[in-house]
Amino acid sequence: MTLTWTDWQAIAVPLVLAIGAVAVLLVDSFWRSASAELRHTVVTLLTSVVILFGLVFVWAHRDDFKPAFCRPAVEGPAQCSLVFEPLTAGLWAVLLIGGLGVVGLSAYRLLAADVPIGEYHFLLLSALTGATVLAGARDLATLVIALEVVSLPSFAMVALRRDRRGSEGAMKAFLVSVLSTAVMLFGVSYLYGVTGSLYLSTIANRLTGLDPDLARVAFAAGLFVIVGFAFKIAAVPFHAWLPDTYVGAPVEVTTFLAVVSKSAGVAGLLVLVTSGIAPDGSQLQTVIAILAAVTMTVGNLAALRQVEAVRLLAWSSIGQVGFLLAPLAVDNAQAVVGYLAAYVVVTLGAFGAVAVVQRHRPAGLLTDYRGMVRSEPGLAAALIFFLVVLAGLPPGLAGLFTKFAAFQAVIDGHLGWLAIVMAVNVMIGLAVYLRWIAELFRLPADDPFSVDIETPAVTMISLCTAVAAVLSVLPSIMFALAT
Amino acid sequence: MTTALFSVASVVAVVASVVVVVSRRIVHAALWLVLALGAVAGCFGALQAEFVALVQILVYVGAIVVLVLFALMLTKAPTNPLPELTTRRSPFAAVVAAVLALILGTGVVLAFGNEKVKPVTDGSATTIGTQIFKNWVLPFEVLSVLLLAALIGAIALSQRSDSAQRSDSAQRKKED
């Protein structure tokens, strides 16, 4: 097999990201003469340009269909390692926007001072490379390795501040991740054993019509693979590492975990499901549905009594994953991608606001936000908007419609019980976010939060607000991502 | 013949792994790990996967275990037996593992109980090299990114940050 032009085109974005990663590292390492600020600026710009290239590429090729690394199969369609199709484009767009947002958040004066800049951006771009490949991967080997490429740099980033909390968080995430990788690989090995192939399309073909004994093994294998992803996206009961890691990591890295890492996991799972590894009505769909129900309930309930902002966001992101899993269970890519898009944008914004506050009030308690509506009306309004979108209530129509799409998917998928659970969770979720919003409006006991907000933060948060507002008015954009 | 070889290797592997997870001396555990991994390499050999077996010995026994030993030394792991090397939950963990083994074992036996393996020699480096560079280019490339990222990440983590150094020295000064 030789690499064709199509192959190159299909992997252009990951490739450029990888090259960019190396370039960033080199620039940072070998341009020691420049001041830290300058290096930071240059590195940030370089990273942004690379990601922007990816975005432009995705935009230009949004309707293309480009299978790459293919070989003719014995039966069925050609087996490919990577396919660029509209769904991939949508996922890439979400991932790259997330990455770009994190880069923006890590811009000068916001990133913790003792994080090495070059390595940070290198790892970020590496993880993005993995994420993009993951979203396009169509064979199990690529899928597993790409997932690792997302995970390992993320954990390195968690510990990059090289302090006590960071290392502990990284250790937890790492251990859980390694276990999940092992479990997933174990599942992969059985899938290979049962079907004799690593290509998803071929596996999906051969999974139908297995004899019962083999089907049982195939179910266990599929379960293991899904569980592996469930670890990464922190679905309950594989979630427990997440709050600790989120709290241990610098806020920017937490944002990265919440936005890119998690989206990548969802993207991988989506690829698996849409490729037919969990055919209609199979028990694996039930597994995902159960995961969704348990995840959203536990996540939202646990978030109900949190007193720290980041921890609340951590738990609520678990809850959101539950909502993401719900349409995933019924194989509705459009709803998933739409939800992911809204989630990424507002999570970026919310973490951006948290980053600003956390910089000046390291404790990060909810009470630190008291009276912010008065003292920092702009920031407070943006934060409220993000939270409302997360809760899925007007004026956060972006959140409302993505939840709506999730409901629609679940209803269309005949999972009535899951829909009811989701309805309950809409209520619990609202209770979670309202607590925070109420703090913002409460009159402060002592001096309320009020600072000069860093320019990159202002830019980032305004951008997120603007995008979320646009998505709220024209929600069809979100749902057009995956069609 | 192969079956016998495999059986012997597997017995060794199981025994060695059990010692790895129950040994009270960490360094001993690491050394038993060498044996276990070697035995698995033997299993690979019995299954005619010679290249994999070789890589196993090279990478695992040669690199990873050495790395582990270094790490043990760096973390000042004691060589004498420790009473609390396992958690209090270990009986529970054993039950969980046993249940898992039971479920998986039953499933495997039910599914593949009647199948036979007739190992043929296709595990040469040539075959696998061809495979990698013909069909599995993309994972291979991504793997290279992974290795690079892991490497850089490990280096970055191993460096001492400026502020940490500063605080460390400050602390040392205070201790003096």
Added chain:
Amino acid sequence: MPLVLPLLLAVVLFCIGVYGVLARRNVITMLMSFELMLNAVNLNLVAFDAWRVDEATGQTLAIFVITLAAAEIGLGLAIVLLLFRGHGHVDADAARDLEEAS
């Protein structure tokens, strides 16, 4: 050779690994247990490859897995060393700075 033999060995190794991960306190021994689990995976792959008699796909993936394990252990040990630097021990059980205040 019956196929179940390597498969059962894999199951046993995997579960020993699971036990090790759950029961061992030292992070480095946990990592060792992970290696056992990954070896179980490789055994499965190689055995299935031998059974299937196809183009050594399983063995290729096994090679990938070994590489992956190397990468993981490398980064993992770096994190462990960092943990040691911060906490003075490598006890997974005792690193509980980040528990939720009740």
Added chain:
Amino acid sequence: MIATVWRVAGVGFSLLILLFAALLYGATPDQYAFMNSQVGDLTIGFAVRTDDLTVLLLAVVGVIATCVQVYSLGYLHQRPASYHALVALFTAAMVTVVISDSLFFLLIGWEVMGACSYLLIGHYWERRDARSGAVKAFLMTRFADVGFLFGIFVLGLGAHTFRISEIDPARISPGVLTTGTLLLLVGVVGKSAQVPLQTWLPDAMPGPSPVSALIHAATMVAAGVFLIARLYTVFSASETTLTVLAIVACVTMLFAALCASAAIEVKRVLAWSTVSQLAIMFSALSLGTADGRHAALFHLVTHAAFKGLLFLCAGVLLHQVGSAALVVLRRYTRRGKSRKALQVTFLTMTVGLAALAGVPGFAGFFSKDTVIEAAWEQAHDGSAVGWVVLLSVCLTAALTAFYCVRLWLWTFFRTPALAGGIGAFEDGDAAADLDEPDSSKLRDAPWVMLAPLVLLAVAAIALGYADGVHLNWVIGLISTALVLLGALPAYSLWRRGADPRPLLLEREFGADPAYHGLVVVPVRWLAKLTVAGDRDVIGAYVRAVGRTGTLASQGFRRMQTGNVQTYLTAAVIGVVALAVLAGVIGS
């Protein structure tokens, strides 16, 4: 200022009604519908009509209202603005009832009267009895009005129209007709304070006397009689309803007369007598004949005159003496003081009581005789209802005479047996009678109050002849005998200074406590129960949900121990559990 405006407006409005009555007199009956709207296949809206009945009632209402308004000028000094306005509204509501040709329009007047009576009875809202009396009046009539409303539904839907003039009993199925009229009857019974909804009327007495006059003479309670007269074709088409009406009326007239015989307050006696007299009208209506209707209306008119007069007189007593309780009035009877000081009042009240008692020559005599005559004719035809009515009206006539004479004597004359006189109303306080009240300031009311009295007294005599005298001498004699039969015991008891009041009568047959125990207490209990249920059952569920959420939240937080190996264990267990669960759910 505002008060003056309302005073003038009140009087003017009453005069306007009179003017209209005069203008409409003799005009051809006419109907006019307006502001209709279509609801499904029903028309809901308003309509008015004029006919003889309208004119008659308009005249009665006009006269009484004018008298009351004028009288109130002198009588009332507290919060006159709202008072006059409400009296005007009250009158207007009655006029609405009278001129209405639409059942809904009628209902508006009907219930607005209830509201106005509530407000007017509660005019002295500082007083506890006024407050509770007002509430009681409103609630009892409201309860009855629910039946009335349902009656409208039944009749209206049965006849496919809510226009009174279009309701044709022949086109309504008998069952519906009976149900509808019976339900309407519930409303009538409530409004006219017939048994079993009689208790509100005596308790409404704490209201200002002119209002009592208005309620008892021309508006509220008379509306019931008017309604049946208005819908007479419908009511007379239903035998059952008429029988029920007859029974209710007969029971009520005796019941109320007995209660009146034992009441010790002038207004309360009058109130019960109203109930009784209304029952006489109803009994006449229950005969189902044109004569009966005529008799009832005749009695309505005469009753309006003398009952209005009596209440206004009682008002003078209240106004000048300060109380209408017999025990207080007793103190002013020495040397005929009250007779002399309140000469006009005494005379007019005598006329009124005579008319009420049916003393020959007075209006009440004639109208009651018409009722007896109508009943007699019906009884003669072999109707059981006729016999029952005849008998009870006769008995009531005697009782009426009894309590009229009793009231007259005890109010204005000093009993020869002095000590007994005291004991009659006030146990054991012998000094009370010796304690001479300061009667030097006792003088008759101002002319604005007296003029209506005189006018009504004239009417109470003259109205008897307005219908043309066609007296059946036999009946006249019998009724005279009955009057005597009733008057003599009263006189003899008075002479002996005794006023026997059986406990049962004094307690008015225990209806009030019974209602209190059967309705008010359970409702209060239910109310408490509902609130407790809301708080401890429904609210508890909601709170429990919240508490569960909080507890679960704390639980999940507790599980977040920071120990990564716990997490891993949970995860592995989760894998096993998921496998099992999916197997269970999937299969």
Added chain:
Amino acid sequence: MLLAILVLPLLAAGALWSVPAVIGDRLAAAYGSVISGLVLVGSVLLWPQNGGWFAYGPQDEPRTEIDVAWIPSLGVRFHLGVDSISVPLIVLTALLTFLCCLYSLKITPRIGRTRSLIALLLVIETGVIGTFSALDLVLFFVCFEIVLIPMWLVIDIWGDHHDPAGRKRAANTFVLMTVFGSALMLLGFLLVQRVAGTLDIVELTSSPVRGGHGIPLVAALLIAVGLAVKVPLWPLHIWLPDAHAKAPTVGSVLLAGVLLKLGTYGMIRILVPVLPDATATIAPYLGAFSTVAIVAGSLACLAQTDVKRLIAYSSVGHMGFIGLGISTLSPAGLRGALFANIAHGLITGLLFFLAGAIKDRHDTSDLRTIGRALYARLPRIAALLTFACLASLGLPGLAGFWGEMLVLLGAYHPAPWLPRTTFLVFMVIAGLGTVLTAAYFLRLVRNLCQGDPAENPPAAFAVDLSRIELVTWAPLITLTVLLGVWPGLLLQQWGAL
């Protein structure tokens, strides 16, 4: 025009927030009054020129103003339109908002921050008008939800300043219960969409989802429960007394006057025409719960000691009447429900204004603390309170009567496919409920207005009816009387319901 009155308050609220806080509260209130006044004018202009235009069937189309695709992939359209069902409610909304703004010119909650309060009121107005004019199920849902957060803020921030924990709890209970209900409602909508393939109300009305069992029934149940939380129907009413009692005056007025109507409007707009058979299946149960609501609400009122809570519970009873009217599915019942919607908005709005005025003057709404004999202390306010009570208990000749009367008439004569006997029982119980209603209002008047003035010293600074109060309440009083004596004003609009 419709779009204008929808967008205007929203933009105005945004503008109000974006200007710095330097502008005074008076100015903000004046600004709000002007804006909401314009909206009121606009909404009155929507009033139909000739009566009897209504689309409950395919024969007439509602006056559609806007119909564009919004989210094509989900089948959501931005479809707005009004008809004779919605216009009166829109006018009511605009009127009450206008009056609330006007009221805020002089009388504001003690917490201050009037600027934000006005802005929130305007947002609420947009949401409510949007709900009343939405002709797409999802748009309806969205507008239904718009109201929540602002109302939550209004209760949470400007609520009873004596009881911060209580007002927070009340606000949370309100918003959470409503959100749960509306989520269920959304599920119902989605089921409808799955069966019918569209979310457009006009289409759904002309070709409704038939069948009274299976999925349509489930959909109807979900929608009914969702709306019943908002109505609120017993036993889902538990949020209401607290929310009303703790909210500031304007909040209570809007909550009771307007927000409760969203639920009943939804039933009439969506449940009845879109799922006719399934609605018929659940109608007796709806009627039963409504009847229980009437009685339970009235009984609960009898034992209340807080004037605002009492009025709140009275709303439960009144909304029970509306629910009963809807459940009869008959022309009279539905009209009664619509009429009662408007009447309740006017009268309860007035009652809450009055209760607020009394509360402001005594700094408490507890009946025992306020004392008695308001007739002596605040004669005008007390007289108005009596008037409002009489109107609310359904005195004929005032607006409250016609709705109740038509509802009872509807229950006497329900749709032919409903069990008549059951509804006759409901009618009788509801009729007795009116007596109970009278009882608790009379109790209120007796305990509050009447009594010995000597024992109840006047509160300090207690001034009787102020000019602004008179101005704001006069329209409500006028309309109450006008609709009472001329019900045709509204009834004629609903030609061929």
